[in-house]
Amino acid sequence: MRLQIGYFLILFAGGLLAFHAPPERSPQTPSGKAPEGMIRIPAGRYTPFYSVNNDANTKQDVAVKSFFLDDKPVTNAEFLTFVKANPQWARSRIPALFADSGYLKHWKGDLEIGNIQIENSPVSNISWFAANAYSKWKGLRLPTLQEWEYAANAAPTGENKSVKEIILAWYSQPSRKTLPVAGSVFRNEFGLYDMHGSVWEWVYDFNSIVMGGDSRSNSAVQRELFCASAAFGAADREDYASFMRFAFRGSLKARYTVSNLGFRCAKDL
Amino acid sequence: MKRSVISITLTLAILAFVLPGCGPYADEGPDRDSLGGFHKAVLTDAPEVPPPTDYSTTQKVIVRLEIVEKIMRLADGVEYSFWTFGGKVPGKFIRIREGDYVEFFLDNHPDNKLPHNIDLHAVTGPGGGAEASMTAPGHTTQFTFKAINPGLFVYHCATAPVGMHIANGMYGLILVEPREGLPPVDKEFYIMQSEFYTKEGFGKPGLTSFDMQKALDENPDYVVFNGSVGANMGDKAMQVNVGETVRLYVGNIGPNLVSSFHVIGEIFDKVYVEGGTLINENVQSTAIPAGGSAIIEFKCEVPGTLTIVDHSVFRAFNKGALAQISVNGNENPEVFTGKQRDAVYLPEGSAVQSITPERESAEIPERSLDEHLKLGKVLYEGNCAACHQLSGQGLAGAFPPLANSDYLMAREDKGAGIILHGLSGKIVVNGVEYDGIMPQMMLSNDEIASVLTYIRNTWGNQGGLVTAEEVSAVRLGQ
Numbered sequence: 072m073r074l075q076i077g078y079f080l081i082l083f084a085g086g087l088l089a090f091h092a093p094p095e096r097s098p099q100t101p102s103g104k105a106p107e108g109m110i111r112i113p114a115g116r117y118t119p120f121y122s123v124n125n126d127a128n129t130k131q132d133v134a135v136k137s138f139f140l141d142d143k144p145v146t147n148a149e150f151l152t153f154v155k156a157n158p159q160w161a162r163s164r165i166p167a168l169f170a171d172s173g174y175l176k177h178w179k180g181d182l183e184i185g186n187i188q189i190e191n192s193p194v195s196n197i198s199w200f201a202a203n204a205y206s207k208w209k210g211l212r213l214p215t216l217q218e219w220e221y222a223a224n225a226a227p228t229g230e231n232k233s234v235k236e237i238i239l240a241w242y243s244q245p246s247r248k249t250l251p252v253a254g255s256v257f258r259n260e261f262g263l264y265d266m267h268g269s270v271w272e273w274v275y276d277f278n279s280i281v282m283g284g285d286s287r288s289n290s291a292v293q294r295e296l297f298c299a300s301a302a303f304g305a306a307d308r309e310d311y312a313s314f315m316r317f318a319f320r321g322s323l324k325a326r327y328t329v330s331n332l333g334f335r336c337a338k339d340l
Numbered sequence: 341m342k343r344s345v346i347s348i349t350l351t352l353a354i355l356a357f358v359l360p361g362c363g364p365y366a367d368e369g370p371d372r373d374s375l376g377g378f379h380k381a382v383l384t385d386a387p388e389v390p391p392p393t394d395y396s397t398t399q400k401v402i403v404r405l406e407i408v409e410k411i412m413r414l415a416d417g418v419e420y421s422f423w424t425f426g427g428k429v430p431g432k433f434i435r436i437r438e439g440d441y442v443e444f445f446l447d448n449h450p451d452n453k454l455p456h457n458i459d460l461h462a463v464t465g466p467g468g469g470a471e472a473s474m475t476a477p478g479h480t481t482q483f484t485f486k487a488i489n490p491g492l493f494v495y496h497c498a499t500a501p502v503g504m505h506i507a508n509g510m511y512g513l514i515l516v517e518p519r520e521g522l523p524p525v526d527k528e529f530y531i532m533q534s535e536f537y538t539k540e541g542f543g544k545p546g547l548t549s550f551d552m553q554k555a556l557d558e559n560p561d562y563v564v565f566n567g568s569v570g571a572n573m574g575d576k577a578m579q580v581n582v583g584e585t586v587r588l589y590v591g592n593i594g595p596n597l598v599s600s601f602h603v604i605g606e607i608f609d610k611v612y613v614e615g616g617t618l619i620n621e622n623v624q625s626t627a628i629p630a631g632g633s634a635i636i637e638f639k640c641e642v643p644g645t646l647t648i649v650d651h652s653v654f655r656a657f658n659k660g661a662l663a664q665i666s667v668n669g670n671e672n673p674e675v676f677t678g679k680q681r682d683a684v685y686l687p688e689g690s691a692v693q694s695i696t697p698e699r700e701s702a703e704i705p706e707r708s709l710d711e712h713l714k715l716g717k718v719l720y721e722g723n724c725a726a727c728h729q730l731s732g733q734g735l736a737g738a739f740p741p742l743a744n745s746d747y748l749m750a751r752e753d754k755g756a757g758i759i760l761h762g763l764s765g766k767i768v769v770n771g772v773e774y775d776g777i778m779p780q781m782m783l784s785n786d787e788i789a790s791v792l793t794y795i796r797n798t799w800g801n802q803g804g805l806v807t808a809e810e811v812s813a814v815r816l817g818q
Contacts, residue, residue, distance in 0.1 A: 171479075173450065173478050239549075239550075239552070240549075241453070242453060242454070243421045243549030243550060244421060244549075245409045245410050245411055245421060245451070246409070246451040246452070246453060271453075311501045311504055311552055314500040314501040315454060315500065315501065315504075317500070318454070318455055318499050318500040318501075319454060319455050319476070321455070321474070322455030322474050322475065322476035322479075322499075323476055324476075327476055327478075327479065328478065329450070329476055329477045329478050330450045330451055330477060330478060331452075331453050331477060332477075
């Protein structure tokens with residue numbers, strides 16, 4: 072049911088947003104070469120935290136096609152250029168349907184960040200609708216959940232820590248007053264910066280796998296959707312870091328804004 | 341037209357008939373759940389408890405909890421990244437009455453990283469409210485439940501991973517008073533036991549955080565009452581006066597361990613077993629399961645400090661599971677006297693009662709003065725010095741001096757009778773009164789002769805030789 076609503080929202084939003092934010096440019100690149108600021112993620116397979124197979128007993132790897140992904144999260148300064156070009160996405164003008172009252176609340180004004188320290192930090196307090204509109208305006212799109220998880224699973228470079236350790240260390244610290252500058256936390260083997268340890272990130276189909284509000288219940292129906300059960304469907308029950316990421320996504324609606332939630336863009340090859 | 345007039349009249353008549361039964365104090369019978377009003381719940385931090393409910397009608401109670409992720413003290417010099425209901429660990433104490441409707445608001449602070457929710461064990465419904473209260477950072481959710489069952493219940497966060505949310509501090513107690521209320525007591529306190537699993541281990545200074553492997557192994561570094569080591573110790577002890585009745589609302593959230601809850605020096609007059617309706621009496625320790633509770637009542641008869649422990653006792657003295665109640669007031673010797681006696685006990689020496697009163701040696705040739713002095717010194721240090729001191733000065737007010745003792749020197753038996761038979765009751769030594777007990781010493785005539793010779797010729801004493809024969813004569817009553 073949630074899944075259907077999610078698709079409905081996406082279709083609904085997609086229709087409206089085409090009107091709201093016409094593309095600025097469409098990065099044309101020679102075949103296979105990544106646009107500036109993006110990384111070509113090679114095709115591959117990975118084991119999703121939650122099985123997507125109908126049979127929950129067979130945990131299968133998922134194939135992910137090659138795609139481009141921003142090497143860093145979108146910054147406040149970058150998002151400001153979008154709002155300037157599309158003033159209907161300014162704080163005072165955005166319809167309540169597309170963002171809750173926390174939208175860009177950390178900015179000084181509609182077209183003013185007002186804090187030089189955060190200009191190059193990831194933009195946060197933006198709704199899924201806003202992130203999606205920004206991506207379309209750039210001629211890009213939001214990564215899918217599978218793409219994002221696959222890209223974020225890559226090991227860190229030059230660190231002794233595992234991905235899981237980086238995530239758990241982030242969870243165990245209360246939020247900082249200002250978010251770190253985009254690209255300053257860590258780089259992974261794909262060349263992507265800050266996939267963890269800075270902000271959560273919107274994905275296109277954030278609500279396609281729903282962890283129920285009560286993480287212990289189990290539903291016989293749509294097990295892998297409501298598998299929240301914390302037992303069924305999870306590839307690794309001890310992967311607390313992933314549990315929390317999926318729980319976080321499960322608490323969201325597309326119009327929600329959160330102080331630690333940003334996004335980055337993707338593109339087909 | 342005419343028809344509608346009749347209808348209105350009829351409605352009014354029915355209303356007039358029904359309304360008196362729906363008055364604000366209609367607490368009995370089928371209307372006892374009709375709403376008598378609404379109010380905002382008084383919420384308190386441990387060890388405080390909100391005042392008893394002072395209403396006799398069903399109320400709508402508005403409860404608002406704010407979730408805050410923050411760094412606080414776990415032990416002296418140790419800080420931890422806690423997740424809290426209301427900014428403290430444990431979370432706020434909620435007190436309502438059976439039958440109340442609770443309008444529950446959960447605020448997740450915008451600076452928080454994680455979604456949270458709440459499962460109140462007092463809720464009859466899916467997940468104890470967990471599903472309905474799933475809240476993203478910067479958002480507020482609300483649901484309403486009816487408190488059907490009275491009792492003392494825990495609440496906790498149930499967002500995945502549940503164990504980690506609990507281990508980081510997200511729990512508290514909600515009391516649903518029975519309709520008739522609980523019997524009045526003088527003092528009420530809120531105590532919550534929990535464990536912490538830390539990367540650095542017990543007592544290691546600095547900022548620490550959750551260790552998943554230790555939690556899986558159920559091997560906590562800290563077991564504490566009210567969220568940190570020493571939260572209610574010393575000057576933060578709970579204060580009670582002699583003669584007062586005390587009720588403890590105790591919760592144990594675990595996340596893993598079952599508590600062997602005990603108060604050193606008290607017997608629980610009443611335990612509401614597992615926080616429910618069953619009452620047990622005269623209990624020493626009560627088991628509180630993880631995710632469970634107990635209500636405990638006792639009367640503080642005598643002054644002193646009552647130490648609260650998990651009697652799985654290494655948790656108490658090595659991991660922090662200690663709290664204190666300070667009972668202030670006058671002594672009550674009928675119940676407890678305090679220390680009445682502290683005598684030396686020398687199981688391998690001679691200060692024990694003998695079954696055979698005479699242990700006579702084989703014939704030992706009489707010793708010289710030097711031999712007696714040498715042996716006497718050894719015997720004195722082993723048997724006498726603990727009280728009378730090595731210098732023979734005794735201890736003021738407790739043990740009389742032997743050095744320059746007018747009492748000893750004046751005795752005809754040279755002191756042999758004291759060692760042979762012990763001595764109790766009032767004596768005056770060098771003008772000072774003593775009222776103690778000296779036990780009979782299990783020494784032979786020869787040994788007593790040595791000790792007495794040593795005593796009577798040391799520290800300035802000049803009393804000459806005491807022979808075994810003299811001692812034997814005293815022993816035989818000659």
